[in-house]
Amino acid sequence: xxxxxxxxxxxxxxxxxxxxxxxxxxxxxxxxxxxxxxxxxxxxxxxxxxxxxxxxxxxxxxxxxxxxxxxxxxxxxxxxxxxxxxxxxxxxxxxxxxxxxxxxxxxxxxxxxxxxxxxxxxxxxxxxxxxxxxxxxxxxxxxxxxxxxxxxxxxxxxxxxxxxxxxxxxxxxxxxxxxxxxxxxxxxxxxxxxxxxxxxxxxxxxxxxxxxxxxxxxxxxxxxxxxxxxxxxxxxxxxxxxxxxxxxxxxxxxxxxxxxxxxxxxxxxxxxxxxxxxxxxxxxxxxxxxxxxxxxxxxxxxxxxxxxxxxxxxxxxxxxxxxxxxxxxxxxxxxxxxxxxxxxxxxxxxxxxxxxxxxxxxxxxxxxxxxxxxxxxxxxxxxxxxxxxxxxxxxxxxxxxxxxxxxxxxxxxxxxxxxxxxxxxxxxxxxxxxxxxxxxxxxxxxxxxxxxxxxxxxxxxxxxxx
Amino acid sequence: xxxxxxxxxxxxxxxxxxxxxxxxxxxxxxxxxxxxxxxxxxxxxxxxxxxxxxxxxxxxxxxxxxxxxxxxxxxxxxxxxxxxxxxxxxxxxxxxxxxxxxxxxxxxxxxxxxxxxxxxxxxxxxxxxxxxxxxxxxxxxxxxxxxxxxxxxxxxxxxxxxxxxxxxxxxxxxxxxxxxxxxxxxxxxxxxxxxxxxxxxxxxxxxxxxxxxxxxxxxxxxxxxxxxxxxxxxxxxx
Numbered sequence: 001x002x003x004x005x006x007x008x009x010x011x012x013x014x015x016x017x018x019x020x021x022x023x024x025x026x027x028x029x030x031x032x033x034x035x036x037x038x039x040x041x042x043x044x045x046x047x048x049x050x051x052x053x054x055x056x057x058x059x060x061x062x063x064x065x066x067x068x069x070x071x072x073x074x075x076x077x078x079x080x081x082x083x084x085x086x087x088x089x090x091x092x093x094x095x096x097x098x099x100x101x102x103x104x105x106x107x108x109x110x111x112x113x114x115x116x117x118x119x120x121x122x123x124x125x126x127x128x129x130x131x132x133x134x135x136x137x138x139x140x141x142x143x144x145x146x147x148x149x150x151x152x153x154x155x156x157x158x159x160x161x162x163x164x165x166x167x168x169x170x171x172x173x174x175x176x177x178x179x180x181x182x183x184x185x186x187x188x189x190x191x192x193x194x195x196x197x198x199x200x201x202x203x204x205x206x207x208x209x210x211x212x213x214x215x216x217x218x219x220x221x222x223x224x225x226x227x228x229x230x231x232x233x234x235x236x237x238x239x240x241x242x243x244x245x246x247x248x249x250x251x252x253x254x255x256x257x258x259x260x261x262x263x264x265x266x267x268x269x270x271x272x273x274x275x276x277x278x279x280x281x282x283x284x285x286x287x288x289x290x291x292x293x294x295x296x297x298x299x300x301x302x303x304x305x306x307x308x309x310x311x312x313x314x315x316x317x318x319x320x321x322x323x324x325x326x327x328x329x330x331x332x333x334x335x336x337x338x339x340x341x342x343x344x345x346x347x348x349x350x351x352x353x354x355x356x357x358x359x360x361x362x363x364x365x366x367x368x369x370x371x372x373x374x375x376x377x378x379x380x381x382x383x384x385x386x387x388x389x390x391x392x393x394x395x396x397x398x399x400x401x402x403x404x405x406x407x408x409x410x411x412x413x414x415x416x417x418x419x420x421x422x423x424x425x426x427x428x429x430x431x432x433x434x435x436x437x438x439x440x441x442x443x444x445x446x447x448x449x450x451x452x453x454x455x456x457x458x459x460x461x462x463x464x465x466x
Numbered sequence: 467x468x469x470x471x472x473x474x475x476x477x478x479x480x481x482x483x484x485x486x487x488x489x490x491x492x493x494x495x496x497x498x499x500x501x502x503x504x505x506x507x508x509x510x511x512x513x514x515x516x517x518x519x520x521x522x523x524x525x526x527x528x529x530x531x532x533x534x535x536x537x538x539x540x541x542x543x544x545x546x547x548x549x550x551x552x553x554x555x556x557x558x559x560x561x562x563x564x565x566x567x568x569x570x571x572x573x574x575x576x577x578x579x580x581x582x583x584x585x586x587x588x589x590x591x592x593x594x595x596x597x598x599x600x601x602x603x604x605x606x607x608x609x610x611x612x613x614x615x616x617x618x619x620x621x622x623x624x625x626x627x628x629x630x631x632x633x634x635x636x637x638x639x640x641x642x643x644x645x646x647x648x649x650x651x652x653x654x655x656x657x658x659x660x661x662x663x664x665x666x667x668x669x670x671x672x673x674x675x676x677x678x679x680x681x682x683x684x685x686x687x688x689x690x691x692x693x694x695x696x697x698x699x700x701x702x703x704x
Contacts, residue, residue: 009647016653026657322636326653360647362640362654363514365607385516393517401517408475408506408524418479441645445652446683449480456473456482460489460501 004333005356011331012360021157025325028156032319035262042264043254053255054374057310060209060242064300067209067242068291074212078274080287088118091290095120095201095234096127098288102232104129104199108190110216110223111135112203113151113313114236114292117335117348120201131201132193134222136186143170149329151336152260152315157328190222200230200284204237205312206252210245212273214289217256219267227272233284235272238292240309252312259372260314299347305380308343310373317367317377323360332357339367343380351388358384415455422451467584468498470535472573474545474675475507481675487702488541488576491589494704505531510548513556514641522556529553529562529569537583538573541698543605543674544641546575551608575605576698577673581614587621593703594624597695598667600658600681602674603636615673615697622700632661639680655684662692673697 001009015021040046060067072082085091099107107129109121121131121142133139137154141147143166148154155163160177167173173185202223204214214235216223227233243252249269257263276283299309318324318338329337334345334357342357358381367377407413431437433444442448454462469492473485489499509524525548532538540546550570557566580586599619605611619627638644638654645651658681662670670692672678678694685692 012647013649016649022653022657322638322654322657323650326650326657359643360650362603362636362638362643362651364603364636364640366603366634366636369607382514382516385514386518387516389516389518397515398517401512401515401520404512405520405523408509409527411504411506414475414506421479439645441648442683445648445687446655446680447686448683449679451479452482454482456478456485457501457503459482459486460503463486463489 001356002353004353007333008331008356008360011333012327015328015331016326021328022326024159025157025328028153029319029325032262036258036316036319039254039258039262039264043258049251049255050372050374053251053372054307054310056243056248056251057312057373058307060244061240061300061306061309064239064242067244068239070209071207071212071242072289072291074209075274075289076212078212078277080212080274080289083288083290085118085290085292085294087294088292091118091236091292091294092120092123094290095236095288096123096129098232098234099124099127099129099199102198102286104232106193106197107131107199107201108134108193108197108226108230109138109201110203110218110226111138111154112201112236113148113335114203114238115201116148117238117294118236118292120236132190132197134190134194134220134226135218136183136220136222139186139190140166143167146330147335149337150315150318151313151338151341152318157330194225194229197226197230199232199234200226200228201234201236202227204235204241204289205256206243206249207237207241208246208249208271209242211271213246213271214241215249215253216270216272217253217266217268218270219261219263221268224268224270227270228283231285232288233272233275233286234288234290236290236292238294239296240311255372256312256314259316259370295348299344302347304383305343305347307373307375308340308347308377308380310375311340311344312373313340314372316370316372320366320370322364322366323362327360339377339381340375343375343377343384346384346388351384352392355384355388358382358388418451418455422453425451468500468536469579470532470538471499471501472505472508472532472538472540472545472549473501474540474542476679477541477675480679481696484675484696484698485541487696487698488539490702491580491591491698492539495584495586495589500535502531502535508545508548509556510545510552511642513548513552514643518556522560525553525556525566526562529565532569532573533565536572537579538569539579540573540575541696542676543575543602543609543611544676546573546578547604547608549573550575575609575611575673577605577614577618578609578611580701581617587617589618589621589701591621591701591703592623593700595669596626596628596665596667597669597671597700598628598630598662598665599633600630600637600662600670600672600677601634602672602677605673606634611673615671618697618701619671622703625700628665628667630661630665630667632658635661637677637680639676641676644680651680652684655680656688659684659688659690663690667692669693669695669700671695671697671700
């Protein structure tokens with residue numbers, strides 16, 4: 001087992017044993033289900049909306065070259081500097097370079113999973129820049145020095161008390177159980193930072209090819225301040241974020257809000273098309289868009305799983321995933337948690353290192369059923385498993401499977417195995433859950449059924465002859 | 467109608483009475499049941515583990531067994547999904563692709579067969595008790611069977627059907643997943659069993675023995691007395 005799989009299993013053991021945590025996550029999502037369903041019903045037809053969204057993303061992803069060109073040329077026409085980053089290192093280097101060139105002192109950042117993916121905040125801090133997260137959830141997890149727990153709700157694992165304690169110990173606030181007070185306290189800290197910052201970093205929810213604009217969706221207004229107060233705005237954008245037309249947002253904005261947070265529409269939706277133009281009273285002097293590949297083109301080349309690039313990072317698949325709810329977001333050890341993370345991480349960071357995430361699934365399909373852009377998530381987990389075996393068959397499992405095939409292809413062996421099982425069965429209670437128990441992985445926590453005295457075949461024969 | 471029975475390997479060995487119940491229900495409805503005795507397994511354990519060559523080798527044999535059957539009824543939503551959904555994918559681009567699709571087309575999960583192929587909702591069963599139905603994920607999401615088992619159960623005399631809060635949430639079985647990641651699988655089973663317990667039902671019914679094996683396994687360790695039954699076992703009671 002590799003280090004990642006080992007760590008995953010260790011974390012899973014910890015989290016599944018933490019009943020309080022499991023309970024908290026269940027409770028945290030209960031309200032979401034109600035609201036999500038309420039606002040799904042506001043669509044004339046949610047299934048049709050999903051079909052339309054899947055078709056639009058299919059078109060965008062399958063003609064990515066054309067749409068990206070259009071997006072970039074429109075952006076550049078208004079004076080935006082666009083950088084094509086082939087990988088995380090290139091993206092970090094470029095952004096650090098911009099900060100250095102402008103002798104930036106303080107950086108404010110709004111929520112960006114793409115930023116997390118390239119470890120942007122860490123890279124900037126290591127280069128000597130102060131970075132402040134302006135999204136409340138991100139601010140909290142950054143204070144705790146831990147990665148986001150969930151792609152949309154980064155601090156969902158924390159109780160109000162934990163946040164109050166954190167603010168108290170780290171920032172000297174008065175302990176409180178009132179969420180408004182906690183928010184107000186963070187806001188006071190942040191407002192000062194917005195004014196000090198000379199660089200604002202954001203992500204993007206959508207990149208509109210037709211108009212050359214990025215669209216940012218948020219609930220706190222922090223992204224607007226992050227992108228408009230500092231004199232430089234840098235947006236880091238995955239190349240898959242493209243939508244062909246501006247009017248596509250009419251579908252995608254309410255869809256993202258509904259699937260992602262159980263809202264009819266998110267609080268703030270803003271389009272950014274370039275730096276301050278002559279005659280405009282505000283906006284940044286410079287606008288940089290960093291377009292990130294980081295192995296997305298490898299996924300694009302995989303026709304079978306290409307639809308994984310449809311993802312709008314709404315997090316709906318995490319919210320319904322029984323694995324996610326029981327193991328928690330931090331167990332994954334990835335930027336993108338839950339089903340979508342298990343599907344794409346092997347493509348982005350190496351199949352053999354991350355295949356265990358595709359194996360850690362009961363393939364229940366709740367993710368695929370909920371995905372607003374209809375990514376065939378749970379079947380892609382099967383594809384990842386197949387690809388991993390094909391590339392490097394694990395020796396011991398290969399032998400077990402060979403035995404399985406031999407047994408199932410030879411009726412006599414199948415029957416013999418059943419007879420041996422029946423004969424050896426009385427030993428089972430004695431050996432239960434010891435190393436001699438062949439099914440101990442099962443019997444440690446669950447009772448194992450007894451082989452029937454007579455198989456169906458035997459019962460059938462008796463019935464036929466009687 | 468002449469029906470060939472597909473009894474998955476673990477039903478054959480652990481839950482043969484479920485197969486016999488299906489025989490009972492189908493014969494009561496006036497159909498002729500045949501059991502091709504050479505059958506073994508659908509190949510799902512290999513398929514789900516990523517060993518598609520191995521799965522093909524098992525599936526190919528199973529396809530031969532049912533080649534001449536007119537109609538196949540399968541006693542598991544999960545193995546049903548394997549045949550109906552995954553055989554065509556498994557054999558895509560292979561010489562047996564046509565045969566895989568042919569078997570997929572003529573195979574029906576038990577409740578699907580009764581409701582959608584035969585148009586029967588009332589099989590004349592009688593079963594007093596309070597029960598809740600657990601949706602096996604494969605039957606529910608791969609085969610789209612949600613209302614069928616419930617329609618059948620609502621027509622059972624004396625049976626009170628109550629919905630649990632998380633009927634559609636996975637029980638955590640997931641085949642080899644259950645032993646590769648026993649801690650996750652068990653946690654999921656516990657969530658499921660809490661949801662079952664909340665209904666106060668005496669029975670939990672499903673159309674998948676594999677889910678019932680998981681649910682039974684967890685219930686036993688919790689010392690709960692809720693009984694687990696396959697849909698066919700209920701429908702066979704008169």
